[in-house]
Amino acid sequence: MTVSFSRAAKRGKRRAGIAGRRKKEKKRIYRAAVIGCGRIGSLLERDRLRPHPCTHAGYYGFHERTKIVAGCDLRQDRLEEFGRRWKVPPSRLFKKYQDLLSVVKPEIVSVATYTESHCEIVVAAARAGAKIILCEKPMARSLREADQMIRTCRRSGTLLVIHHERRWHPNYRAVRKAIQSGLLGEIRTVVGNVLTSEPRRDWHANPAVSGGGPTLHDGTHLFDAIRYLCGEIVSLRGETERKDPKARVEDTGRAWMVLENGARAFVECGGRREYFNFEIDIQGTRGRIVIGNAVYRAWTLGPSPRYEGFVEFSETAPPPPLLPDTFPFIVEEILEAYEEGRASISSGEDGREALRCVLGVYGRARIGSGFAE
Numbered sequence: 291m292t293v294s295f296s297r298a299a300k301r302g303k304r305r306a307g308i309a310g311r312r313k314k315e316k317k318r319i320y321r322a323a324v325i326g327c328g329r330i331g332s333l334l335e336r337d338r339l340r341p342h343p344c345t346h347a348g349y350y351g352f353h354e355r356t357k358i359v360a361g362c363d364l365r366q367d368r369l370e371e372f373g374r375r376w377k378v379p380p381s382r383l384f385k386k387y388q389d390l391l392s393v394v395k396p397e398i399v400s401v402a403t404y405t406e407s408h409c410e411i412v413v414a415a416a417r418a419g420a421k422i423i424l425c426e427k428p429m430a431r432s433l434r435e436a437d438q439m440i441r442t443c444r445r446s447g448t449l450l451v452i453h454h455e456r457r458w459h460p461n462y463r464a465v466r467k468a469i470q471s472g473l474l475g476e477i478r479t480v481v482g483n484v485l486t487s488e489p490r491r492d493w494h495a496n497p498a499v500s501g502g503g504p505t506l507h508d509g510t511h512l513f514d515a516i517r518y519l520c521g522e523i524v525s526l527r528g529e530t531e532r533k534d535p536k537a538r539v540e541d542t543g544r545a546w547m548v549l550e551n552g553a554r555a556f557v558e559c560g561g562r563r564e565y566f567n568f569e570i571d572i573q574g575t576r577g578r579i580v581i582g583n584a585v586y587r588a589w590t591l592g593p594s595p596r597y598e599g600f601v602e603f604s605e606t607a608p609p610p611p612l613l614p615d616t617f618p619f620i621v622e623e624i625l626e627a628y629e630e631g632r633a634s635i636s637s638g639e640d641g642r643e644a645l646r647c648v649l650g651v652y653g654r655a656r657i658g659s660g661f662a663e
């Protein structure tokens with residue numbers, strides 16, 4: 291399979307001494323292990339409506355340069371299903387990630403467990419010699435954990451990648467390129483939402499395990515996508531809300547932000563809805579794009595059909611995708627980043643920044659002056 295790379299993905303600093311690695315490792319097959327064989331680790335492949343592959347195991351099972359060699363989960367039933375689906379023998383299925391790391395020594399490790407163990411497993415995998423770690427979002431529960439993950443991976447030369455998957459999506463990449471080329475003029479207003487039902491009553495509702503409610507669980511994607519598309523968030527003020535005063539995580543979070551170019555942004559996460567919706571509405575001085583899970587539309591300027599002498603938005607085709615599909619590109623881009631000795635387009639530092647925004651909403655981090663004049 292051949293996937294063309296955008297120039298953006300080819301940019302980035304090369305680490306000293308490893309620039310020639312790509313040539314040497316070009317044909318190499320990487321041995322991958324998945325820790326956490328739940329929904330995003332493997333089970334979502336059961337969903338017939340999704341494009342496939344759509345899980346960590348799916349990525350490695352599908353890509354010609356990766357091979358799934360082991361799995362780990364606390365639950366026996368999930369391990370057995372993982373073994374059956376990906377043809378991993380029982381001797382390579384583990385209940386303790388420590389055993390997997392020491393016995394198998396995988397080159398790629400996916401961390402798809404609850405948020406509480408992301409830091410501990412990433413640190414252990416890096417120390418055990420993993421070359422690439424693909425860690426689920428949210429990266430961690432605190433900036434202290436995120437910093438430890440980044441620091442440990444830097445020391446061991448491990449490429450740390452956070453699975454904010456929209457960064458690899460062809461439509462999001464096309465929108466980023468369109469914005470950078472000035473198609474919308476100067477970005478002035480961004481409104482994003484990830485609206486969903488109340489937090490599930492499982493591990494999601496326990497902040498010690500999940501780290502927080504929907505502002506963290508889903509909002510991390512929103513903050514990350516806004517940064518990716520529109521630039522740094524330099525000031526943030528937030529609020530949380532919970533209908534049930536006994537609930538241990540919020541059901542709604544909101545943030546008002548200032549972006550680096552002075553644009554204003556607003557996001558809402560959770561919101562006790564009877565549906566799921568993710569979208570970002572980006573308005574510039576000369577155009578508008580709305581992109582989300584169920585929407586992809588664009589407008590540029592045209593003469594008003596209603597009022598003489600007025601200029602209005604006129605709907606146009608959105609920017610064409612740069613790549614054929616998302617998921618092969620994730621593995622492709624990660625391998626290329628590792629072999630070229632550069633950061634992935636979804637680095638540990640990017641994951642930390644999204645986390646910092648969420649913690650800003652929770653009042654546990656300060657971003658800029660809190661709000662702008």
Ligand SMILES: NC(=O)c1ccc[n+]([C@@H]2O[C@H](COP(=O)([O-])OP(=O)(O)OC[C@H]3O[C@@H](n4cnc5c(N)ncnc54)[C@H](O)[C@@H]3O)[C@@H](O)[C@H]2O)c1
Nearest residue numbers: 326327328329330363364365402403404405407426427428
């Ligand atoms: N990027 C995305 O779009 C996306 C989608 C879904 C979930 N996620 C994230 O992925 C992570 C997992 O979510 P999920 O929905 O797959 O949850 P899940 O409950 O379906 O699966 C998690 C699995 O991890 C296992 N596990 C937990 N702790 C473990 C440990 N210490 N060692 C080994 N196994 C362990 C559990 O037994 C479970 O099977 C969360 O961080 C979540 O936010 C991301």
